[in-house]
Amino acid sequence: MDARTGVELRSMADAVLQPGFVGKEPPPWLRRRLAEGLGGVALFARNVVDRDQVAELTAALRAEKPDVIVAIDEEAGDVTRIDAYTGSPWPGNLALGAIDDPALTREVACHLGRDLAAAGITFDYAPDADVNNDPNNPVIGSRAFGAEPERVARHTAAWITGLQEAGVAACAKHFPGHGNTSVDSHLDVPLIKAGRADLEAVELIPFRAAIAAGVQAVMSAHLRVPSLDPDLPATLSRRIMTDLLRGELGFDGLIVTDGIEMRAISDRFGLANAAVLALAAGADAICVGGEHADEETATMLRDAIIAAVRSGRLPQERLADAAARVARLAAWSLAAPKVAPDPRAAAVGLSAARRALRISAPEATFPLAAAPYVIEFQPQLNLAIAPETPWGLLAPLAELVPATTGVRLSSSEGLPDALEASGDRPLVLVARDPHRYAWMTQSLKGALSARPDAVVVEMGVPASPLGDVHIATFGATAAAGRAVAELLAGRS
Known part of the structure; x- marks a missing residue:
């Protein structure tokens, strides 16, 4: 190793990192590291107040490093960062998949891209290209376009095309597929038992479509797929990241890890060791900063x-290749033409959410005859969803029908009191993935036994409909809540 490699090595090691930070403006340490060559920064909900503030924040980042990659995890659905405190104005992936209009999906993603680009964001950790073929999946669910690989593939491609038309790099995730598991990789290591033939027929189809659509990046999944690698999780597996993704699928863009601090990886391998192993396996950028x-x-x-480079554990050529791919994505972002946000975007989002509604009800059910009482059933949200993000129907319905009241329950304990409080008013029951929670399903059945006239609104992955009046929204975004509220209030 010659004398010049000390500075070079430090620069390359910084280039492949995409850390998060705390605060609404860059802290001094981040400014200093950017000036030293840090390749990227990941924004989270904690960094966001509104779009004007984010634009000021990203301008401050670029003052230190003009080509810094500014990334965000913005799925335009239940997982949102730019709208974490208000809820997404878009319907979300599952709703778009239910509508099944790829032109609309492309339009929504393009509007989102314009919005992000105007705020100075260049890289979006989206779309979710997973096939949600396990209905009990605790971390994908409504983030996927659906459970059918071809449907997911065409909407993944459309979403990527729309976002990148607006000058923001897309990132298909979570390779090689996180849909067929009931374990959340934020907490433990999921196991995908599918054989290679099954993976080809399901999980890999959307990723092939993403690559064909010119996706700039792919995010790895922290899960084990023994049919591909019996020993290592995908993020740390050269067989999966290099041999499969690079070699067989022909992807030549940036490979970024899911949050390297997630317990599926860090608990077993340690934070720093996992980063080194991921780079050695073929990853080009390390995302970190959710908790660290x-x-x-x-x-x-x-x-x-x-x-690791000095000890020989990580070949310097591999690190140099990773840093070069980061630089190439940064150059693409700088050169990509940006288009100003369209003032009609909000109307597009709400219209899409309306189109996604699936309604089973007798004639003349809506609007409701009087101001309703709303019971919302609160599930345990996964760690991908910002806890600050509002959801539900009580708030948007009360905005349209001010006498609306209600309660949110996190167990069945308060249900008798809630039913008594509803009196003879119209009753609306709002659930999110009730098929995954025995208490929620039993609460819905109990409420319907007492009030068979109740309206059931499912704001997650719909299962077998409960009740004579049932509405599925395919997601819990602000747009979905508004669309249902308008229907119940007779404003649609």
């Missing part, structure tokens, strides 16, 4: 990468 958004973590990862 500080200078110490960013420094630890950089130093671990440098030490």
Whole structure:
């Protein structure tokens, strides 16, 4: 290793990191690291107030490094960062898949891309290209376009095309597929038992479509697929990241890891070691900062990468290749033409949410005859969803029908009191993935036994409809809530 490689090595190790940080403006350590060559920054809900503030934040980042990659996890659905405190104005992937109009999906993604680009964001950790073929999946669900691989594939391609037309790099996730599992990789290591033939017939189809559509990046999944690699999770597997994704599928863009601090990886391999193993396996960028958004973590990862190169654990050529791919994505982002946001975008989102509604009800059910009482059943949300993000029907319905009241329950304990409080008013029961929660299903059945006239609104992955009046929204976004509220209030 010659003398010049000390500075070079430090620069390359910094280039492959995409850390998060705390605050609404860049802290001093982040400014310093950007000036030293940090390749990217990941924004989370904690960094967002509104679009004007985000634009100021990203301008401050670029003042230190003009070509910095500014990434965000914005799926335009239940997982939203730019609208974490208001809820997404878009219907979300599952709703778009239910509508099954790829032109609409492309339009929605293009509007989103314009919005992100105007705020200075260049890289979106989206779309979710997973096939949600396990209905009990605790972390994908409504984030997927559906459970049919061909449907997911055509909407994945349309979403990528629309987003990148607006000048924002798309990132298909979570390779090689996170849909066929009932384990959340934020908490443990999911196991995909499918054989290679099954993977080809299901999970890999949307990723092939994403690559054909010119996706700029692919995100790895922290899960084990023994048919592809019996020993290592995908993020750390050269067989999966390099041999399969690069070799067989022919992907030549940026490979970025899912959050390297997620317990599926960090509990077993350690944070720094996992980053090194991911780079050695073929990843080009390390996303970190959900829980470890500080200078110490960013420094630890950089130093671990440098030490791994010096010890021979990580070939310098592999690190150089990764840094070059980061630079190539940054150059694409700088050169991509940007288009100003369209003032009609909000109307497009709400219209799409209306089109997604699936309604089973007798004639003349809507509008409701009087101001309703709303009971919302609160599930345990996965860690991909910002806890600040509002959802439900009580707030948007009360805005249209001010006398609307109600309650949110996180168990069946308060149901008798809620039913008594509803009196003889119209009753609306709002659930999110009730098929995954025995208490929620039993609560719905109990409420319908007492009030068979109740309206049931499912704001997640719909299962067998309960009740004579049933509405499925295919997601819990603000747009979905508004669309149902308008229907119940007679405003649609």
